[in-house]
Amino acid sequence: xxxxxxxxxxxxxxDILTKELVESGVHSVLLIDMAGNxxxxxxxxxxxxDVYSLAALAAGNFGAVSSMAKIVGEDEFSxxxxxxxxxNIHFSKVNAEFLLITLFGAxxxxxxxxxxxxxxxxxxxxxxxxxxxx
Amino acid sequence: xxxxxLKNKLVQAKIVFYGPGRCGKTTNLEYIFKKYQSxxxxxxxxxxxxxxxxxxxxxxxxxxxxxxxxxxxxxxxxVPGQIKYNATRKLVLKGVDGVVFVAxxxxxxxxKNILSxxxxxxxxxxxxxxxxxxxxxxxxxxxxxxxxxxIPLLPLKTMERDLNGKLKVPAFQASALSGKNVIPTLxxxxxxxxxxxxEGLK
Ligand SMILES: Nc1nc2c(ncn2[C@@H]2O[C@H](COP(=O)(O)OP(=O)(O)OP(=O)(O)O)[C@@H](O)[C@H]2O)c(=O)[nH]1
Ligand SMILES: [Mg+2]
Numbered sequence: 034x035x036x037x038x039x040x041x042x043x044x045x046x047x048d049i050l051t052k053e054l055v056e057s058g059v060h061s062v063l064l065i066d067m068a069g070n071x072x073x074x075x076x077x078x079x080x081x082x083d084v085y086s087l088a089a090l091a092a093g094n095f096g097a098v099s100s101m102a103k104i105v106g107e108d109e110f111s112x113x114x115x116x117x118x119x120x121n122i123h124f125s126k127v128n129a130e131f132l133l134i135t136l137f138g139a140x141x142x143x144x145x146x147x148x149x150x151x152x153x154x155x156x157x158x159x160x161x162x163x164x165x166x167x
Numbered sequence: 168x169x170x171x172x173l174k175n176k177l178v179q180a181k182i183v184f185y186g187p188g189r190c191g192k193t194t195n196l197e198y199i200f201k202k203y204q205s206x207x208x209x210x211x212x213x214x215x216x217x218x219x220x221x222x223x224x225x226x227x228x229x230x231x232x233x234x235x236x237x238x239x240x241x242x243x244x245x246v247p248g249q250i251k252y253n254a255t256r257k258l259v260l261k262g263v264d265g266v267v268f269v270a271x272x273x274x275x276x277x278x279k280n281i282l283s284x285x286x287x288x289x290x291x292x293x294x295x296x297x298x299x300x301x302x303x304x305x306x307x308x309x310x311x312x313x314x315x316x317x318i319p320l321l322p323l324k325t326m327e328r329d330l331n332g333k334l335k336v337p338a339f340q341a342s343a344l345s346g347k348n349v350i351p352t353l354x355x356x357x358x359x360x361x362x363x364x365x366e367g368l369k
Binding site for chain 2: 037042043067070083086093097100
C-alpha cells in the first residue's frame with residue numbers, strides 16, 4: 034500500500050509552506066505523515082538539520098503524546114511546543130494522517146506562528162484532499 | 168504506508184524489526200549502520216534506557232539508490248521488545264510497509280518468540296493489517312551461540328514449526344553480532360516491500 038502526491042500537489046504544498054511560513058521568518062518547516070515519512074521540507078537556506086531523524090522522532094513524539102491524551106481522557110492536547118534558547122519547535126496536526134513541524138527562533142512569536150500555521154493548514158487541506166491512495 | 172513523491176521521484180518506505188526483548192533487533196541495525204555507512208548520511212537514532220534496552224525505537228534512514236527511476240529511501244526502525252512497552256511498540260508500527268521478525272534461537276526464549284509473533288499479529292490488526300499479507304521475513308538470530316554447545320539452541324525445525332508453519336515466509340539463520348545473514352535478511356525484506364509497492368510507481 035502506498036499513497037502519492039503528484040507534481041502539481043507537491044508544488045502547491047511547497048508554495049504554501051514557503052509563502053505562509055518560510056517567508057514569515059521560520060527557520061525550517063516539515064510536512065510529514067504519521068509514519069514519519071517526509072512529504073515536503075523547506076527552510077530559509079541556513080538550516081542544516083537532519084530532517085529524516087527529525088521526522089521520525091516528531092512522528093513518534095506526536096504519537097506518544099496523543100496516546101497520553103487518550104489515557105487521561107482527552108481527545109488531543111492542542112498545543113505541542115518546545116522552547117529552546119535559540120530554536121523552538123512547534124507541532125501541529127493537519128489531519129488524521131499529517132503533521133506540520135515548524136522550527137523558529139526568538140524573532141517569531143508563538144502567537145504569530147500559530148496564526149500562520151493555521152492559515153497554512155487550511156490551504157494544505159484543500160490541496161491534499163485529492164491524493165491518490167492505493 | 169509508503170509515500171511516493173511524484174515531483175522529486177522519491178519513494179519512502181518503512182521497515183520495522185520486530186521480536187522479543189534481547190533477540191537482537193538493535194544489533195541488526197547497528198551492523199547495517201556499520202556496513203553501509205556511505206549510504207547513510209545521518210547518525211543512528213536510538214531512544215533507549217541506560218541499560219541499552221530500546222525504550223521507543225532505533226531509526227536508520229537507508230538510501231537504496233534508484234529503482235524504476237525513483238530514488239528509494241528506506242526508513243529502518245526497531246521496536247522495543249520488552250512486553251511492558253507495548254504502547255510505544257504499537258506506535259512504531261504505524262504506517263509500516265514491511266517487517267523483519269527477529270526470533271531468538273536460544274532454547275529458553277522459545278515461548279517469548281511465539282508470544283511476540285502473536286503480539287505482532289495483534290498489533291498489525293489494530294492498524295487493519297494482516298500478518299499473512301504484509302511483506303514479512305523471519306530471522307533466526309544468534310545461531311553463533313550453538314557452536315561451543317554451552318548454550319542450548321532451538322533446532323531449526325522447531326523454530327520453523329513454531330513460527331513459520333502457517334506464514335511460510337523466507338527465513339534466515341543469522342548472527343546479528345557477527346553480521347552473518349544480516350544483509351541478506353535486509354535485502355529480502357526490501358525486495359518484498361518494493362514488490363508490494365511497485366503498482367504505485369508509474
Ligand atoms: N551471541 C550473539 N549475541 C547477540 C546476537 N544478536 C544480539 N546479541 C546480543 O544480545 C543482546 C541484546 O541485543 P539487542 O540487539 O540489544 O536486542 P534487542 O532485540 O534490540 O532488545 P530490546 O531493545 O530490549 O527489544 C546484546 O548483548 C547483543 O550483543 C547474536 O547474533 N549472537
Ligand atoms: Mg533494541
